[in-house]
Amino acid sequence: MSRFGIYFHWPFCRSKCPYCDFVSIIGKNIDFQAWRDAYLSVLESYALRTADKKVSSVFFGGGTPSLMPAEIVSEIISAVRRLWDTDENAEISLEANPGTLNHQKMSDFRKAGVNRLSLGIQSLNDNDLKFLGRLHNAETALNALQSAKNIFPEVSADFIYALPHQTFKDWETQLQRILDLNLSHLSLYQLTIEEGTFFYKKGIEPPEENLCADMFELTDKMTYLAGIERYEVSNHARKGHECRHNLLYWQGGEWLGIGPAAHGRFFENGRYLATVGENDPKRWLCSRKIAEDSLTLKETAQELILMALRTREGLLRERFKDMTSFEPENFLYEDTLLDYQTDGLIIADKKGLRATAKGLLILNSLCPTLLK
Template identity: 45%
Template sequence: MSESPLAFYIHWPFCVSKCPYCDFNSHVRSEVDQDQWREALLADLAHEAALTPGRPLSSIFFGGGTPSLMPPQTVAALIEAAERHWGFAPDIEITLEANPSSVEAERFGDLARAGVNRVSLGLQALDDAALAFLGRAHSLTEGLLALDTAQTSFDRVSFDLIYARPGQSLKDWEAELRRALGFGTGHLSLYQLTIEPGTRFAALAGKGELAEMDPDFAADLFELTRATTKEAGLPAYEVSNHARPGEESRHNLTYWRYGDYVGVGPGAHGRRLNRASFRRKKPENFLAAITRNGHGIESEDVLSPAVRASEALLMGLRLEEGVELARLAEAIDRNALARLRKHGLLTNESERLRATPAGMLVLNSLLAELAA
């Protein structure tokens, strides 16, 4: 175990229904052969482990889709196999994304006994009308009961909210956010509603039935969010993620710090051995690849030093801590860097490149200009 640790991502592709804002690799199926899927994921896991021996896992993340629909026995089997193949670093973080339905909340105790020690709960809103607009299957009452169950079952709890919803005022969002902060979790993921191509919301927007948020007002909401969470002791450590010191998502920090991670399951990405791996997205195609090849990989590409530097830039500037300049090599346009520093959008003190608060407001544009 002399090499640096790995993060491990497992994708469960199934959902009860498709939310209108969601562009993730999620699928609705009337029936799922749980035994078949457990064996397929274990086979995919074993393939990745054979490529990366001797590197303990620092984190495991069950994402989706809706991984809280996985039988706890499957979660336990995957955790046990991961420990057997790789070994665990001390204090490993094992996160599972969960929907706050009463059916899934009933499994929280079993999931904790399986080894999950952190849950990320998809509350998404603290208002029944907003939940209906977002296509969520749970009510506010049901969501808050699930949150209470999660806080009893797991060592660490995070939950998601979506803001910048149509008709939402600064006052509305501040009240909702302060209520959320009052629940006492150590981590919040707060996302502005975006209209993603291929979603139901995109179709509505294309017909003029759904308007996107005014960018200036969205910026006001963003600044209010950061100020309010900082005041409450959960400052932003990434564009959309806020935590008490020490409660940050270690798994996601591996992505943003451009560390190595392996991914299994339909549509999962990986970055290991200076290669990018991508699994087949459609569940049926993934299963066929497992049967044919023993793994679900659709493509695997060597990452050149220039590409790795560019990806480190794209990920690292999302963080408040920024990214080491030494990692960026020729990924940045030095003239653009000087210009953006002059405008107060970037700083590179202590050999780290960081976006300033003003830069965070226009991060996508900033990255496009900065990339060589």
């Protein structure tokens, strides 16, 4: 039986970060009961269609899910276990911001069933945190991290680098501090300036490309030497501590997306369905509207290739053939693939396709020219 996950999107935040382009709003006068009822209602309707699947992971993302009452998180997790056959050791993750929860609330989330906390720390430098619009400082983040390590079996932390004012040495020094925290999972993202964000409107620009590339290579080297290797473009883990839910996205797994703008993918009656919730949180709460489409063979193949090439494992040939009945090369420009192999950007062999470290640096520009 294939792995199956459920993602819940909680759209509320205390403030809007200037780099964030996710669907999120500043939460005021939240009707928690109404949101609880909506999540459970959509969950029930999906259960009627997917009861044959076994849940291996649950993920509360946002927004800032640590603003949710632990009682609602508990009810949702209990409903998942009641409605589906669920792995005894299912990974249940919740994203949190350091300033939104204390030791007691962490304990409440743990009792609710959360066994993996992902902390959005973003930086250990107070000036960087102010630039990124974060409401916490480094001391608050480190205290939250220590509490989390004492309470949860699995803890991850997010950091952002390649900031406009950041030097190579700045990042090298901070990354060593991060590695000294001895975490089993890290998400290390280069700052991107997305259209529509505050940074975009202000004309903020990241460092020049060569510096960003040098920082990426440094990150790869230092994490490898620390035993917390990259397993996806921005994600690093000690062996056995990879985020199982996120691997569903990258390895062609199935998952439900519940909440505003939440995406899902699952098989039903031979069709591979793509779903997405109504974008506006208020409208989603009222309508619980979810758009649904069957992906064509070409769309399925392209998505599998795009997502799998982000990982160190790459695209496994047998997995791809199981899902499409074709070889990946059927959906790629042969001459372009050969050029990329010659240039040391892509490796293609009996096992499958994977990007080299050099290829990962420019993956976003490789894929559009590689896919038919």
